[in-house]
Amino acid sequence: MRWDNLGDGGSALFGTDVVSRTIDTPEFRGITFHEVRARSIVNRVPGASRMPFEWTVNPYRGCSHACVYCFARKTHSYLDLDTGLGFDSQIVVKVNAPELLRRELTARRWRGDHIAMGTNVDCYQRAEGRYGLMPGIITALRDHANPFSILTKGTLILRDLDLLRQAAEVTDVGISVSVGFLDRELWRTVEPGTPAPERRLDVVRTLTAHGIPCGVLMAPVIPFLGDAPDQLRATVRAVAEAGAGSVTPLVLHLRPGAREWFMAWLGHHHPPLVRRYERMYADGAYAPKWYQRRITRQVHELATEYGIGPYRPGEHRGITARPEEPAGLPDPTASSGSPASSAAANSPSEPTQLTLL
Numbered sequence: 001m002r003w004d005n006l007g008d009g010g011s012a013l014f015g016t017d018v019v020s021r022t023i024d025t026p027e028f029r030g031i032t033f034h035e036v037r038a039r040s041i042v043n044r045v046p047g048a049s050r051m052p053f054e055w056t057v058n059p060y061r062g063c064s065h066a067c068v069y070c071f072a073r074k075t076h077s078y079l080d081l082d083t084g085l086g087f088d089s090q091i092v093v094k095v096n097a098p099e100l101l102r103r104e105l106t107a108r109r110w111r112g113d114h115i116a117m118g119t120n121v122d123c124y125q126r127a128e129g130r131y132g133l134m135p136g137i138i139t140a141l142r143d144h145a146n147p148f149s150i151l152t153k154g155t156l157i158l159r160d161l162d163l164l165r166q167a168a169e170v171t172d173v174g175i176s177v178s179v180g181f182l183d184r185e186l187w188r189t190v191e192p193g194t195p196a197p198e199r200r201l202d203v204v205r206t207l208t209a210h211g212i213p214c215g216v217l218m219a220p221v222i223p224f225l226g227d228a229p230d231q232l233r234a235t236v237r238a239v240a241e242a243g244a245g246s247v248t249p250l251v252l253h254l255r256p257g258a259r260e261w262f263m264a265w266l267g268h269h270h271p272p273l274v275r276r277y278e279r280m281y282a283d284g285a286y287a288p289k290w291y292q293r294r295i296t297r298q299v300h301e302l303a304t305e306y307g308i309g310p311y312r313p314g315e316h317r318g319i320t321a322r323p324e325e326p327a328g329l330p331d332p333t334a335s336s337g338s339p340a341s342s343a344a345a346n347s348p349s350e351p352t353q354l355t356l357l
Contacts, residue, residue, distance in 0.1 A: 031089050038094040042104045053116045059133045061092035063121035066193040068265040072120045074257030083257045098136025105144045115148045124154025142167040149174035153194045176215045181226035201242040208243035219250035240306035249299040255285045
């Protein structure tokens with residue numbers, strides 16, 4: 001593992017005192033935790049990103065959810081770790097995340113900007129059950145009345161319900177649960193380490209019942225496997241019945257690292273679809289714009305039918321778009337200021353193709 005490059009020098013991510021633990025219990029069997037002390041915890045989102053926030057906190061790297069499509073797989077290669085099974089089972093834990101966040105929130109240069117969590121890997125993955133970093137993180141944000149949002153597939157977030165309610169009394173808190181489909185067979189193979197979709201929708205119900213607004217990121221919509229009209233309808237109907245305040249569709253995108261792992265999975269489980277995927281994603285990580293538009297339009301129409309209010313950028317996180325950006329849904333493949341970009345910003349049916357999950 002490339003700790004040497006990451007643990008030395010003024011710009012190092014971690015200190016050199018790394019402890020690796022392999023836990024042989026049923027819940028964590030086959031998983032190795034690398035406990036590190038991070039040098040910083042509040043990270044700036046790259047300027048090229050179209051996300052409606054600038055800052056993130058990620059207490060973990062790698063994710064036992066083992067979603068075969070996860071875009072963050074590539075980040076494991078920076079540590080000379082495998083982006084396939086290694087990403088699922090070699091988990092980096094920033095054990096000092098809560099204390100480090102509290103210190104960074106008190107820095108004179110910090111302006112109290114919104115902080116997004118769950119943008120790289122899930123902060124409520126199974127590792128959180130062992131290390132319990134999120135209560136300290138939420139407490140620090142609450143104590144500084146710092147706005148934040150969480151995106152998760154994990155039901156463990158309900159453990160922190162009281163802290164979330166306390167935080168929501170003093171600052172803006174946005175919660176979004178990721179549910180891309182209801183198909184249990186698809187779920188078992190493509191998201192094998194996650195709670196079942198219906199359990200995630202129970203999280204939405206519970207949060208909403210306790211006065212914490214919750215949206216659903218309908219992600220990913222998987223071409224040819226989870227995009228049939230009846231599948232989309234069933235998912236949006238279930239999202240509405242769970243009380244979600246918004247539903248945001250996101251078509252599968254396949255970046256390097258995730259692409260290879262997903263295509264290997266596809267070849268094993270659905271070999272007839274391989275050529276169709278090669279054609280659909282021939283031009284890069286994103287599905288064609290016509291396909292994204294179609295899915296977005298269908299989901300928005302269904303959301304209206306089932307009484308889920310109109311989508312606004314950032315709504316699935318309880319935040320608004322950056323002030324300098326138009327409050328539309330820009331085409332991620334269009335250059336800034338281009339006609340395509342301007343048209344996308346003004347069209348409510350344009351696809352929501354995020355660059356961070």
